[in-house]
Amino acid sequence: MSSQAADLTSLGTPQPPIPPPPFNVPPAETLTPSQISQNPSLALEKYKKKDAVKVIVRFRAIGNAPILKQNLYKINASNKFQAVIQFLRRELNYKASDPLFLYINSAFSPAPDEIVANLVKCFNTDGHLIINYCTSAAWG
Amino acid sequence: MTAPQNPITRAIWDGTLPIKFSLDSAEAAELGAKVLVEPYFLEAPRCSYFPLLTSQIRKYFVDMTNMALNFIGDDAEIWYDVDGIPLKWHYPIGLLYDLHTGYRPDSNSPPPLPWPVTVHFKNFPIDKLIRAQAIDATQDFFMSMIKEADFLRNGSTKKVMNLSKNDQTQLLDGLWSSFSQKYRTENYDRFWSINYRLVTNDGQLPKHIPLRIYLPDNCPVIQEPIAPSDENGNQLTLGDVLHQILPELFPSPLPTENAFAAPVIHGVIPQLNIPILWASQNLCYPDNFLHIVVLLET
Numbered sequence: 001m002s003s004q005a006a007d008l009t010s011l012g013t014p015q016p017p018i019p020p021p022p023f024n025v026p027p028a029e030t031l032t033p034s035q036i037s038q039n040p041s042l043a044l045e046k047y048k049k050k051d052a053v054k055v056i057v058r059f060r061a062i063g064n065a066p067i068l069k070q071n072l073y074k075i076n077a078s079n080k081f082q083a084v085i086q087f088l089r090r091e092l093n094y095k096a097s098d099p100l101f102l103y104i105n106s107a108f109s110p111a112p113d114e115i116v117a118n119l120v121k122c123f124n125t126d127g128h129l130i131i132n133y134c135t136s137a138a139w140g
Numbered sequence: 141m142t143a144p145q146n147p148i149t150r151a152i153w154d155g156t157l158p159i160k161f162s163l164d165s166a167e168a169a170e171l172g173a174k175v176l177v178e179p180y181f182l183e184a185p186r187c188s189y190f191p192l193l194t195s196q197i198r199k200y201f202v203d204m205t206n207m208a209l210n211f212i213g214d215d216a217e218i219w220y221d222v223d224g225i226p227l228k229w230h231y232p233i234g235l236l237y238d239l240h241t242g243y244r245p246d247s248n249s250p251p252p253l254p255w256p257v258t259v260h261f262k263n264f265p266i267d268k269l270i271r272a273q274a275i276d277a278t279q280d281f282f283m284s285m286i287k288e289a290d291f292l293r294n295g296s297t298k299k300v301m302n303l304s305k306n307d308q309t310q311l312l313d314g315l316w317s318s319f320s321q322k323y324r325t326e327n328y329d330r331f332w333s334i335n336y337r338l339v340t341n342d343g344q345l346p347k348h349i350p351l352r353i354y355l356p357d358n359c360p361v362i363q364e365p366i367a368p369s370d371e372n373g374n375q376l377t378l379g380d381v382l383h384q385i386l387p388e389l390f391p392s393p394l395p396t397e398n399a400f401a402a403p404v405i406h407g408v409i410p411q412l413n414i415p416i417l418w419a420s421q422n423l424c425y426p427d428n429f430l431h432i433v434v435l436l437e438t
Contacts, residue, residue: 032376036388036389036391040389040400040401040436040437044356047362048357048358106289107287107296108291109284116361117360122348122364
């Protein structure tokens, strides 16, 4: 088992450039309640910011699924789970038609549009997101 | 089996939205429709999903045009949009309405009803929507959500996995038939007699509350592990949770100071002082998640 997480650079799906704010937006952290109450959409800017944080995912093959050369990868937390699915398919050299099922904690399959940061916050084990994968449906 | 009497879960189950389905005009011409196709009006349950309505919508438009010859695709290829924004088929209809209309129930203007939705038979936007192989995928996505909710409550999916085959069938059948007006009570009982055990967690305090928060302007969906009470054992309220997660929008957990942002659940602005556990057990969608749309003052 590799203990070092490879940087999953190939996983960085191109993000459209963030358009500049329409006017001079102060950092949301420094917003005063009165600024927000005058223009609540200012506060949204903070929540729109993509989290540049990287998190570690750990892949575990189930049943007769092929094993990866290494099983720890770093991934941008702002990615959708879809990016994880696509990455694993590439690593395994699987075609779109080859069946592949991914689970978190051997328990459930998140929807492809769920955000990795949310999954890590809610379901991490010692800070890692454990992803089991197999070639036939395992947990319903 | 009858479900425990709960007027709130019953009212949510009975909640419907009048929707006006129009065929995309460019596609109508491509598909061979010779005349302007009349829209299809339907009163859809807020708790249901668009793919469950697809077969009757398809039948209507196929009957209205000579499209039967030109469209042989699977129901899963049919998709919906509002103002050019594709609607996520795996979200409940009521959530999509609250999210896309951004309608605040405390505003002075009337709600945008019937809700105008465009139907597409072609050009499935694979970059924006999840492409399902078959319409049955809706059921798989729904069960995955229920399991995810169970995992948040218990740190495992044992409660859902321990449902008998019969219980699981009853749960799904109740929800899948929910658009049948005639058997509404029967379907409510079928669904809620099983779901009651899940949302109340068999009387055990859940570790975390399954909830998601949706903000305007394409902000990423927020999902965090929220405990039902603080370290001193005091129950957290909806206001406490919103204040904790969105301090800029909810500078205080108290209702009076939060004039500009409001949570909307099932088209209603709930009081901020309701315990979050109560909200989870009574106001969750059938997928067991409390979906909270936060809207700003317009």
